Amino acid sequence: MAGWKSVPGYLHHKSRGIAKVIIHGKTHYLPGPYGSDESRAEYDRLIAEFLLKKDSPAAVNVTLNRLCVAYVDWAATYYVKDGSETREVGCIRNALRQLVQL
Secondary structure, three states, X not given: OOOOOOOOOOEEEOOOOXXXXXXXXXXXXXXXXXXXXXXXXXXXXXXXXXXXXXXXXOOOOOOHHHHHHHHHHHXXXXXXXXXXXXXXXXXXXXXXXXXXXX
16 A cells, blocks of 8 residues: 555553554554553554555545445345335435535
């Protein structure tokens, strides 16, 4: 993943006395006091998750139109009663039509 040169560090939030780690710009506050087994275990879990995703393909660039079409397609299979689409699908189409026009 471009931009990430190293593993995010185990950081000390000194005023609260707890540990934190910043992954993809989001701060994760770890349970227990700084240096505790509990906070280290959560840090290890988050870093393992980070490393697994690091080698994943980049996110797909999706336009709003494509996302709306995909959602309506999904809704047509989810909102079904007695083998037919429910009125919810029509409501979703109308709402998304307004969104796409914006």
